Amino acid sequence: MSHATTAPHETHHDAHYPGGIMRWLTTTNHKDIGSMYLTFALIMFFVGGAMILAVRAELFQPGLQLMQPEFFNQLIGIHALVMIFAALMPAATGFANWQIPLMIGAPDMALPRINNWGFWLLPPAAILLTLPFLLAVFGIGDGALNTGWTMYAPLSVQGGIGVDFAIFSIHILGISSILGSINVIVTIFNLRAPGMTMMKLPIFCWGWLITAFLLIATIPVLAGAVTMLLTDRHFGTHFFNAAGGGDPILFQHLFWFFGHPEVYILLLPVWGLMPHVLATFSRKPMYGYKAQVYSFIAIGLLSVVVWAHHFFTAGLPVPALLYFMYSTMAISLPLAVLFFCWIATMWKGAMSFETPMLFAQGFIIMFGVAGLTGLVLADVAADAQYHHSYFVIAHFHYALFAGGIMGVMTGVYYWLPKWTGYMYDEKLGKLHFWLTVISFNLTFMPQFFLGLAGMPRRIPDYALQFTEFNAISTVGAMILGFSQLIFAWNIWKCARGHANGLAPAEGRAWEGATGLEWELSSPPPHHSWEVQPDLRQPGA
Amino acid sequence: MKTTHRFVRHRLPLALSAFSAALTALTLPASALADYSWNFPPPVTPIARDTLNIHNEFMLIITGIFVVVFAIMAYSMFKHRKSVGHQPAKFTGPMGRLQWIWALVPFAILLFIDFVVMGIPAFHAVIEMEDTKTKADMVLKITGMQWKWQYEYPESGVKFISNMSTPRDQIANKEAKGENYLLEVDNEVVLPVDKKVRILLTSTDVIHTWWVPQFGVKRDAIPGFLRETWVRIEEPGVYRGQCAELCGKDHGFMPVVVRAVPEPEYAAWIEKKKAEQEAAAAGSDKTWSKDELLAKGKEVYEAQCSACHQPDGKGIPPAFPALSGSKIVLGPLLSPEGKLIRDSHVDRVLNGKEGTAMQAFKATLNDVELAAVITYERNALGNSKGDLIQPAQIKALR
Amino acid sequence: MSLHPTPYAFDEAELARRRSASRRMAWLIGLAAALIYIGGFFLQR
Numbered sequence A: 001m002s003h004a005t006t007a008p009h010e011t012h013h014d015a016h017y018p019g020g021i022m023r024w025l026t027t028t029n030h031k032d033i034g035s036m037y038l039t040f041a042l043i044m045f046f047v048g049g050a051m052i053l054a055v056r057a058e059l060f061q062p063g064l065q066l067m068q069p070e071f072f073n074q075l076i077g078i079h080a081l082v083m084i085f086a087a088l089m090p091a092a093t094g095f096a097n098w099q100i101p102l103m104i105g106a107p108d109m110a111l112p113r114i115n116n117w118g119f120w121l122l123p124p125a126a127i128l129l130t131l132p133f134l135l136a137v138f139g140i141g142d143g144a145l146n147t148g149w150t151m152y153a154p155l156s157v158q159g160g161i162g163v164d165f166a167i168f169s170i171h172i173l174g175i176s177s178i179l180g181s182i183n184v185i186v187t188i189f190n191l192r193a194p195g196m197t198m199m200k201l202p203i204f205c206w207g208w209l210i211t212a213f214l215l216i217a218t219i220p221v222l223a224g225a226v227t228m229l230l231t232d233r234h235f236g237t238h239f240f241n242a243a244g245g246g247d248p249i250l251f252q253h254l255f256w257f258f259g260h261p262e263v264y265i266l267l268l269p270v271w272g273l274m275p276h277v278l279a280t281f282s283r284k285p286m287y288g289y290k291a292q293v294y295s296f297i298a299i300g301l302l303s304v305v306v307w308a309h310h311f312f313t314a315g316l317p318v319p320a321l322l323y324f325m326y327s328t329m330a331i332s333l334p335l336a337v338l339f340f341c342w343i344a345t346m347w348k349g350a351m352s353f354e355t356p357m358l359f360a361q362g363f364i365i366m367f368g369v370a371g372l373t374g375l376v377l378a379d380v381a382a383d384a385q386y387h388h389s390y391f392v393i394a395h396f397h398y399a400l401f402a403g404g405i406m407g408v409m410t411g412v413y414y415w416l417p418k419w420t421g422y423m424y425d426e427k428l429g430k431l432h433f434w435l436t437v438i439s440f441n442l443t444f445m446p447q448f449f450l451g452l453a454g455m456p457r458r459i460p461d462y463a464l465q466f467t468e469f470n471a472i473s474t475v476g477a478m479i480l481g482f483s484q485l486i487f488a489w490n491i492w493k494c495a496r497g498h499a500n501g502l503a504p505a506e507g508r509a510w511e512g513a514t515g516l517e518w519e520l521s522s523p524p525p526h527h528s529w530e531v532q533p534d535l536r537q538p539g540a
Numbered sequence B: 001m002k003t004t005h006r007f008v009r010h011r012l013p014l015a016l017s018a019f020s021a022a023l024t025a026l027t028l029p030a031s032a033l034a035d036y037s038w039n040f041p042p043p044v045t046p047i048a049r050d051t052l053n054i055h056n057e058f059m060l061i062i063t064g065i066f067v068v069v070f071a072i073m074a075y076s077m078f079k080h081r082k083s084v085g086h087q088p089a090k091f092t093g094p095m096g097r098l099q100w101i102w103a104l105v106p107f108a109i110l111l112f113i114d115f116v117v118m119g120i121p122a123f124h125a126v127i128e129m130e131d132t133k134t135k136a137d138m139v140l141k142i143t144g145m146q147w148k149w150q151y152e153y154p155e156s157g158v159k160f161i162s163n164m165s166t167p168r169d170q171i172a173n174k175e176a177k178g179e180n181y182l183l184e185v186d187n188e189v190v191l192p193v194d195k196k197v198r199i200l201l202t203s204t205d206v207i208h209t210w211w212v213p214q215f216g217v218k219r220d221a222i223p224g225f226l227r228e229t230w231v232r233i234e235e236p237g238v239y240r241g242q243c244a245e246l247c248g249k250d251h252g253f254m255p256v257v258v259r260a261v262p263e264p265e266y267a268a269w270i271e272k273k274k275a276e277q278e279a280a281a282a283g284s285d286k287t288w289s290k291d292e293l294l295a296k297g298k299e300v301y302e303a304q305c306s307a308c309h310q311p312d313g314k315g316i317p318p319a320f321p322a323l324s325g326s327k328i329v330l331g332p333l334l335s336p337e338g339k340l341i342r343d344s345h346v347d348r349v350l351n352g353k354e355g356t357a358m359q360a361f362k363a364t365l366n367d368v369e370l371a372a373v374i375t376y377e378r379n380a381l382g383n384s385k386g387d388l389i390q391p392a393q394i395k396a397l398r
Numbered sequence C: 001m002s003l004h005p006t007p008y009a010f011d012e013a014e015l016a017r018r019r020s021a022s023r024r025m026a027w028l029i030g031l032a033a034a035l036i037y038i039g040g041f042f043l044q045r
């Protein structure tokens, strides 16, 4: 593991960039596009975060202090859409862009121009989503989408222009995701280095491959559902209106047929990168590669057949309740395989605890809370109490923040030296980690108890018995939110590593790192693998 | 690097134990922690009791899994670290029979927990929960509407609306908050104890969810469809809950308050309600004075209309239009023949406007209330149209 | 992992061939997505 031939060195680096903004508008280079995705994601993470900090501030005490319910309802839904579609998904796509060509020995993504379009659809979509806030300030319309991110009909049929803006935004975001997914699939199928069979494919790429297939299968369903919503709103159709022979619950079926796989769409790229990080910092090969790949596939398949567990209280027939309960429980099995493999990868290794490793381990523990509480949520009877309460809010933030966002942070710290050519500031990284885990638990652990005590989600004001836990949660959220500035600062510092006197990173930035991407220089040359690596001969 | 390791060695166990402590707290029985905000509130129906038991059992199981799995991980994090000179192993999968057992046993245990330990009680609970019809003693029909609940007792014909009664000034922090802040209503729904009550749910506008935590019942009210659930309340008392499905602006202000009383008391209450309702119905035939209508109208307006159109009638445009100076309100009342004019003030109030939060109030208000509130809107809130409409005229329009 | 990059294990022509295979595959996947979208409107319940 110690000696490796140095990678072919940059020959015509920086060969033909147009200058200034045109470089970014027209770039087809997977690394530039990856960086743009990641930057966009980081910005939107702060946008979505700011919205929810306003919400948490309102919820600090009972009574309405800062905002009226109308505005509150807009903030929660846009927070969620921004976090999911504009922060977490683009971050994962940024990883795909940067890493997949490096990891499979390709010069670039297979369809570079599509890649550029995929990214540039995002900013207009984000603007569409949030523009109604601004329009309302000028007296046009009554603000942004106010239905929560789930947009359930008929509430969304009733809503104002914010709903229409959100519908268009979702269409654009969806096209962007599909373009990105197509690119990932064809790149992995067609541009692997000679000798890299599918069962030698780095597991990160496997995770993304399943994500891409899930996106292709489910985004059109979401797009269809919101198109129907649009026609119900403006063109007199009655897909979701009982008076016209439609059914409001049809919307929930369609939404969650997309919505449940979406959770795995967000998490599979993270599950893909975890084993690389754990193996690196345990200085030991990853455990159970095949088992993990098969688990990914199993989870992908199961994810599209469990959707109705999101509306157990809607009054489904008993056989449907039982089916969706047991199929949901079944997901715990492949998930357990992943946990087993993660821990077994560390077992008997020689661990060290740099920031990416801390985030990875924090991820495992807290994602464990998400998975275990998810298992009890599958129980139809108990779910009658948990559903639409703060218990669920806590559960899915353990999944999406501790699982999704902290997973992305793991990846960012892990690959930052590769991308920038400098080692980030380790002290700041650790500070960021500890502030994040502690304040995260301070924010969301009390929400489990709030849910059990009976506090519904999506309410701007609450009964007095919920006061203390809400106050704690708000304090936690403020620390959590502001701690993320350290993250941004650390990235910025690293990106300008030379000016900040940081140590340059070697090609193999981490002692225990293995895989093709570490054979290249840090940062990698302009056309990542100009000479294809050849894996056909078994290693020395 | 040295400092780092010390840092990790000291903080990590701390964090870990704080963590499992918190998780354990999830499972402690209510009584152990003084007040019950750590767990479900005390159950008062068989379903709620089952649910609490299932919940406690599951929490114990998952805490067990959590502690075992992460104890193993923590052990590894202490022992298998580079700083103590541990040499990394090379294995990439189970080798030999023993390791296969190690890998497969946890999997089998989980399979057992999922589908036997958790799966079987869950099965029975679902069947019980969904059995709304067997031996039902009575029916209660609940209709959700923005942002109040209507309760109807089909056997006796009693029907009324239940609104939140917390004063707006308490919400705006201009007044001290009462004990049942946000969880109090003008008309409580009364149910007899120890009777199986079959509950039918529907809605007139968007989806609402009826939830009383102490009953262990949460069920959606869906416009155009009927859904059902049931309760058998075992102890007299007042039980509070609220709407659990985002249903627009005042979703947070849509409480449910149920008063459970012994059977005789319940029967007396139903009789009283019936008498009240009959008196109100008689009111439609008498001629009301303008002042009577205005006084009654103010009452109705404040309970039914002011959430959207605001107490001063200025509304919150564009979603909730102003009534003060409104063209519709100041338009003609009825056609010369006493017929309804399309899109007039009376039409709006009676039939609502599709696709908006403005509902058809003829479904929920009686003739007197409708006549009173229409008269009030035309002659108050900055309007002074001068005319009035009699309950009898409304009755003729039905 | 250890590897020995041999120059041009697949060359320009091979790369071009793979890129056009990618484009064909992309159209197919796009078509599949469009079909799912359109199919949705015929859902009855």
Ligand code: HEM
Pocket (backbone or CB within 6 Å): A049, A052, A053, A055, A056, A076, A077, A079, A080, A083, A084, A088, A147, A148, A149, A150, A393, A397, A400, A401, A404, A405, A443, A457, A458, A459, A477, A480, A481
């Ligand atoms: C600083 C970090 C975050 C904090 C403090 C936070 C807090 C909250 C709170 C308090 C709510 C509930 C609002 C309500 O229903 O009344 C909420 C809703 C939600 N959040 Fe977050 N959140 C954070 C990050 C994230 C992230 C990273 C994601 C996903 C990637 C996310 C996804 C959601 C979703 C899906 C909802 C549900 C919104 C709805 O009800 O429609 N959140 N968040």
Ligand SMILES: [Cu+2]
Pocket (backbone or CB within 6 Å): A259, A260, A261, A263, A306, A307, A309, A310
């Ligand atoms: Cu789900």
Ligand SMILES: [Cu+2]
Pocket (backbone or CB within 6 Å): B208, B209, B243, B244, B245, B246, B247, B248, B250, B251, B252, B254
């Ligand atoms: Cu509601």
